[in-house]
Amino acid sequence: MAISFNKAFGLHEQGVLLRERRTELLANNIANADTPGYKARDLDFRTALANAQARQTGALQQTDMKHFDISPSTRQEVLFRNAAQTDTGDGNSVDIHRERNAFSQNAMEYQTSLQFLNSKISGLKKALGGQS
Amino acid sequence: MSLYRVFDIAGTGLTAQALRLNTTASNIANAESVSSNLEGTYRGRHPVFAAEFDNALSEQGAGVKVLGVVESDAPLNKEYNPSHPLADENGFIYKPNVNVMEEMANMISASRSYDANVQVADAAKQMLSRTLILGQR
Numbered sequence: 001m002a003i004s005f006n007k008a009f010g011l012h013e014q015g016v017l018l019r020e021r022r023t024e025l026l027a028n029n030i031a032n033a034d035t036p037g038y039k040a041r042d043l044d045f046r047t048a049l050a051n052a053q054a055r056q057t058g059a060l061q062q063t064d065m066k067h068f069d070i071s072p073s074t075r076q077e078v079l080f081r082n083a084a085q086t087d088t089g090d091g092n093s094v095d096i097h098r099e100r101n102a103f104s105q106n107a108m109e110y111q112t113s114l115q116f117l118n119s120k121i122s123g124l125k126k127a128l129g130g131q132s
Numbered sequence: 133m134s135l136y137r138v139f140d141i142a143g144t145g146l147t148a149q150a151l152r153l154n155t156t157a158s159n160i161a162n163a164e165s166v167s168s169n170l171e172g173t174y175r176g177r178h179p180v181f182a183a184e185f186d187n188a189l190s191e192q193g194a195g196v197k198v199l200g201v202v203e204s205d206a207p208l209n210k211e212y213n214p215s216h217p218l219a220d221e222n223g224f225i226y227k228p229n230v231n232v233m234e235e236m237a238n239m240i241s242a243s244r245s246y247d248a249n250v251q252v253a254d255a256a257k258q259m260l261s262r263t264l265i266l267g268q269r
Contacts, residue, residue, distance in 0.1 A: 016263075020134050020135050020259075021134060023134075023135060023138055023255075023256065023259065024134050024135075024137055024138055024141065026252075027138045027141045027142055027252045027256070028141050028194070028195060030142075030145065030248050030249060030252050031141050031142060031144055031145030031148075031195045031196045031249060031252075032145075032181070032183050032195070032196045033145075033245055033248065034148075034149075034152075034181055034196075034241070034242075034245055035181040035182060035183050035196050036180075036181065036182075037182075037183075038183045096244075096245070096248060100248060100251070103252060103255065104255065107255045107258070107259055110259050111259070111262060114262050114263060114266060117266060117267070118266060118267060121266070121267035122267075125267075
């Protein structure tokens with residue numbers, strides 16, 4: 001089996017990057033928990049991961065000015081969260097408990113991705129080092 | 133590396149909530165500051181928060197900012213107390229429009245939000261340090 005460094009990390013490479021983006025979005029929701037009119041946002045992970053993989057594997061090069069840019073846009077990945085309750089009076093849709101839970105869950109998932117990456121790296125190291 | 137931006141975002145949250153605690157402390161401290169005229173009486177102060185507007189339209193926000201501090205325009209408490217040394221010629225004194233119960237609730241809310249932001253920064257720190265030792269074990 002040939003080792004390809006492009007494919008060595010599988011989708012965990014994209015996973016870590018997306019979790020990182022989600023961390024930022026959730027941190028922003030928590031920071032704006034008391035801001036009037038602020039709407040909570042979150043990442044549509046399924047779409048985002050599919051787009052990231054499409055960008056990684058099937059990205060078409062634009063060799064001419066007239067070519068259309070068909071790379072998946074990142075715009076539709078970030079969506080507003082459905083508010084758990086109707087307007088509380090100031091137009092803010094952040095539910096702080098929900099955001100905190102989502103934040104810690106996301107942090108755990110990030111750690112999980114890192115763990116997978118670590119195992120991949122130690123597997124590669126073992127394969128490269130041979131018997132020592 | 134966008135995890136570093138999480139520190140900035142949590143930082144803006146900390147600054148905003150600290151200012152809110154500050155105004156609340158000032159309101160509670162001055163809740164009994166009596167004055168002899170309408171103009172000189174202390175009025176409750178409250179910060180106004182807004183999402184950073186430049187980035188509110190883009191997909192990644194950049195935290196919260198404090199637009200300013202506004203004085204409450206609720207009516208002042210006028211009290212008839214001719215024996216008070218600060219009473220005006222009609223025997224009235226003026227008390228601030230600060231509701232101490234409201235301020236206490238505000239204080240608890242601000243301190244909870246402050247905690248949440250501290251935890252965010254802490255989690256981001258842990259995630260970053262785990263990332264930095266990736267592949268070293």
